[in-house]
Amino acid sequence: MPTLSAADVRAALLAGAEIALIDVREEDPYAHGHPLWATNFPLSKLELEAWTRIPRRNTTIAIYGEALGEDLAPRAAAVLAALGYTRVHRLEGGLAGWQAAGGECFIDVNVPSKAFGELVDATRRTPSLSAQEVKQLIDTRADIVIVDARRFDEYRTMSIPTATSVPGAELVLRVRELAPDPATRVIVNCAGRTRSIIGTQSLINAGLPNPVAALRNGTIGWTLAGQTLDHGASRRFPEHVDAERREAARQAARGLARRAGVARIALHDLRTLESDDRTLYRFDVRTPDEYAAGHLPGFASAPGGQLVQETDHHAPVRGARIVLADDDGVRADMSASWLAQMGWDVSVVEPVDARERGERGQPAARAPQPAESPTVSVATLAEWLGVKAAEGDAANGLAEGHASRAGAGARDTRDTRDTRDTQDARAREVAREDVDENAAQRADEARREPLAERSARSDDASADVAVIDVTASANYVQRHIPGAWYAVRAQLRDALTRIPRARRYVLTCGSGQLAAFAAADLRGLVPDGASVYVLDGGTLAWLAAGLPVEDGETRLASPRIDRYRRPYEGTGNAAEAMQAYLDWEFGLVEQLRLDGTHRFEVL
Incomplete structure (x- = not known):
């Protein structure tokens, strides 16, 4: 396998030549240390992401990544070669080789953008207000407008009181509708720092006459100041933009x-x-x-x-x-x-x-066809496991709600990690609207009854079947087939050491697509004489059939390393983790200087 040295990669970055430096570990280990321009391409989902994210097949690619003592680069290179990529290399020495050559390592995710935001702040001295100052302005009913530059689903999860959702690129177009009086102070917030800095500086760069400031350290700073966030807010930017303001x-x-x-x-x-x-x-x-x-x-x-x-x-x-x-x-x-x-x-x-914008909806994901694998129907798997559908209209309603969520999970499997947050949030909204509380309670009781019946069977036929779910761990925790084991696809060999031996192994995920790719991996790992199947239609089909599900971390054959827990997303983050994240961001400008490959130029 050809190699590229750290010096080769660095030279390409400095010259502005095309190169894709890809880290094929799962997202959590990736987030614990990687080169500035390394992007996360988990081996588990490589077939699903490569053609979309690296569209030119003769792109220069440098691969690295290790898991459980295994160098993942050869496996990743084989996948990429099968997908038609012709210039695939292993990063000489992997991550350790990069560091040994003096390469800088960065933690967290989306680091180039965050480091750039810190450089903008340091260069332009972007104005900001503390959480205490902003709260005082709110409490005194000052003439202010607070705009949240994050995705709407992030805003719904937690927001600054009175804030309106105006995702970053919408600010210059729409903020004049919210603050037509140039005397109104505009305050831009995000969860941490980057999007509020970029959003604030966007308004300043565009010449907005209003006084503008970022909420320093975003919702993290607000929380660390002991102040209360709102949850479930729904204020959105105005759709209509006045013609003069638009111009x-x-x-x-x-x-x-x-x-x-x-x-x-x-x-x-x-x-x-x-x-x-x-x-x-x-x-x-x-x-x-x-x-x-x-x-x-x-x-x-x-x-x-x-x-x-x-x-x-x-x-x-x-x-x-x-x-x-x-x-x-x-x-x-x-x-x-x-x-x-x-x-x-x-x-x-x-x-x-x-009229030129003639395509509608979401385009089909670009991915190869997996190798042919034996499939098993939902009905047959249910028979093997000894489970049956819950009865009654309430149960059917719940199944529809679960199917909505499964659809989000299936789309996540086909597409990429970070549309998941938006899709899951929207699916949860639909499920809440479609299923009344009493129906959900009745259906929950109905769907769990067959589980008790199954556990009481003396001739436990399900002992001959092992269901392995290779979906995102968050989707598995939300809902999965009873008895199913969660496994990281790229670490199936290790996962099998925790899964009881069986005669039949059934792979599933949201849509079944990733499971079909995993089937080829699993066939070479199971005991002699064992059969490997893919659940036809995946977990989505199971839910659509009204069959029961479990939730929680019931059977983890792999640790939940597929997604890095961001200290700035969601609720319940430890204060120490949030403060450590801010401290890290403050040090990014110096890390950029040490790394030297960024080629950023702030206006």
Whole structure:
């Protein structure tokens, strides 16, 4: 297997040449240390993500990653070769080799964007207010507007009192609708620091006449100050934008993009950027709902604020070209202005007639077909396990609610990790609306009764069957087939040491797609004479049949390392973890200096 040294990778980064440095460990170990430009590509989901995230098959790729004492690079290289990639290399010495060569290691996720945000703050001295100062302004009913620059589902989970959800790329376009009086103070918050810094500086850069400040340290700072957050808020930005304000925002965004060196391109000239030796990413930076209603062919949905926040995930090939589109230029130009400052070669599509945005909905995920595997139907598996569907309308209603959540999990398996949060949140909303409380309680009692019947059977036929669920651990904890074991797909060999031997092994996940890829892995690991099946339709089909489920961490054959617990997301985070996260962010500018590969230039 060919190798690239740390010096080779560093030289490519400094030269602006295309390279994808990929860490094939699960997300949690990745988040505990990696090079600045390494992007997380778990071996467990490599077939599902590679074609979308690394679209050019002759991209230079450097792989590293170790788990349970195994070098994962050879397995990952074999997968990529089977997918048609021709320039795949192992990072010489892996992560240890990178460090031995003097390479800097960074913790957490989406580090390039967070480090860039800290550099913006240090360079521009972005104004900010403490949590105590903002609370006093709220309590005294000062003339302020607080805007939350995160995704709406994050805002729903926890928010600053009185705040309105205005995700990052929407700020310049819409904040004038919320604060038409230039004397009104605008305060931008996020969970930690990056999106509030970028959001605040966006408004300043665009020439908003209002006084603007970031909430220093976001909801983390608010919590550490002993102040109470709201939960379940639903205030959203106004859909309508006054024509004069829209034009002012358009002119400001265009001027800023021009200063940053962003190119403009007509849609019919887009082919000139397509090349056998350059990767091209196309992103629509409007809201997901706008994207679904109609978008340009070939463009993926990446709301601008999240694209700037998670650039390493959306565009893992450093040195690639990026083209952005929206409907009037405001959001695309603002997003592009930041990407250009981050060292990306970025262009914006000139506004086009709405008829050009003829594609609707979400495009099908680009993934290969898995090898043929024997399948088992939901009915047959239920018979093997000795379970049956709960009866009654209430149970059917609950099954529909579970199916909604399973659909979110299935989409997560097909797509990528971080649409999961939004999809699961929306699915939970649907489930709450569709199932009344009493029906849910009655159905819960009904669905658990067959479990008791099964456990009382003397001829426990299910002992011959082992169900292995390779979905995201969060989905497994939320709901899974009774008796199913959770396993990290890339660590099935280790997981089998904790799963009782069986004659029949059945793999599942949300949709069954990832399970089909895992089947080939499992066949070489099970005892002689054992059979391996894939559940037809996956757990989603099980739920749609009204069959019972379990929840919780009932049978973990692998540790829950597939997702890193972010100290700035959700509730219940330890104060020590939140403070440590802030302290780490404060040190990122110095880490950038030590690393030296960033090529950031702040306007």
